Amino acid sequence: MSGALPPPEFSRLVDVRHLSGKPLELSAEPQEREALAARFDLVSVNSLDATVALDRQGERVDAKGRMIARIVQSCAVSGEDLPVTIDHEIAFRFVHPGPQGAAADEIELDADDCDEIEYDGHSFDLGEAIAQSLGLAIDPFLEGxxxxxxxxxxxxxSEGAGGAFAGLSALLKPKPD
Incomplete structure (x- = not known):
């Protein structure tokens, strides 16, 4: 099955030739928040805002800042709606691909390093990078x-009352007539 990928829900293209040095303020519009909620299987995304400072070093651009989102997601057990605030530091490095389509040199990253995202041409999608960070920050096992x-x-x-599989073992026991 082939076809074009759908456009990103929260796209904010940044042209590296026109970086001003001032931090960028990004906010998702209502239709973008609705599309992000569908993408990440959330009840709603009530707000998504980010402030990002961009530092260009040749064709590499380091992006650092903060993302704050107010979402409503379902409890993983009961299904009840749970309001959640995500306040997350973000750090990306946008790079041009190397000779074989990979970043120029393979390097090891530790917990303090940022994610590298390749881009072609003169622009990269900062909004999509923020949307992906939102997806990673959502707790898929959130309980209310x-x-x-x-x-x-x-x-x-509960685990303390018979172990993690106690509920399953009870299902396998024969029922009295």
């Missing part, structure tokens, strides 16, 4: 205050 009650109602015991 009703999670334990939902487990009890479903007959799943």
């Amino acid at each position: 205050p009703q999670a334990d009650a939902a487990r009890r109602e479903a007959g799943i015991l």
Whole structure:
């Protein structure tokens, strides 16, 4: 199956030839937030804002800043709506691809290093990089205050009351007539 990829939900192209040195302020519009909520299987994205400083070193651009998002996601157990604020430092390095389409040299990154994102031409999509950071910052196993009650109602015991598989083993036991 082939075809063009859908356009990014939160696209903000930055032309490296026109960097001003001032931090960029980015905010997602309502239709962009709705599309991001669908992309990340959220109830809603109520806000997504970022402030990013860009530092150009030749064709490499370092981007550092902060992303703040207010989302509503479903509890992984009960399904209840949970409001969540994500306040996340972001750091990216936008680079031109090397000779074989890879970054110029392979380097090892530690926890303090930033993600490298390749770009062609004179611009990169800072909005999509922020959207990807949002996706990575979402807790896929978030539990709300009703999670334990939902487990009890479903007959799943807590880990302390029979181990992680106690609920499954109860299902395998034969039922009396």
